[in-house]
Amino acid sequence: MSLTHSAAPATLATLADLAVPPLPSWMPQTIGWPIAGGLLLLALAWAAWRAWRRYRANRYRREALAELAALPLDPDPAHRAEALRAMAALLKRTALAAWPRAQVASLAGAGWAEFLRAHAGRAQDVAPQLAALVQDAEYRGDAALAQWPDTEVRAVAAACRRWIAQHHVPV
Secondary structure, eight states: OOOOOOSOOOOGGGOOOOOOOOOOOSSOSSSHHHHHHHHHHHHHHHHHHHHHHHHHHTHHHHHHHHHHHHSOOOSOHHHHHHHHHHHHHHHHHHHHHHSOHHHHTTOOHHHHHHHHHHTOTTOGGGHHHHHHHHHHHHHSOHHHHHTSOHHHHHHHHHHHHHHHHHOOOOO
8 A cells, every 4th residue: 555645735835934933031030020129220210429528528539639649759959848738728628618718618637637637537547647748838938848858758648548538527
């Protein structure tokens, strides 16, 4: 017995496509996922808002650090006194930008050095260098300031940089 087809042979035009199930939906099937997504978006928006506020609040630090970096710290003794006075004035202006004027403006000498130490934050180790700067720069003449060694001037500049970057302003 032979097997024969009684119908006409199939052509490509007469063949049907395979039945493929529909692609699964990317939409979550339960309400928990949209709620979790919404909470995540809210948390990201809140974190971005806080970062933006912190960035704006620290503008005075960025400006002070840029001004400190622009100071000429060359080994020439003629410019040394000018640079030291500028560093002391920059510390005072930085503090005036962060604290109320009534709390900072009248400070001088040991009281000003104590204020810098008390609000140094993570930069507590620079307080002695800053105390020497604010006491010498305010009360000594250009001739005495020109006698500071170049290494000490650079160390004081680094101390100013650390205090400006790391001082703590209570909220």
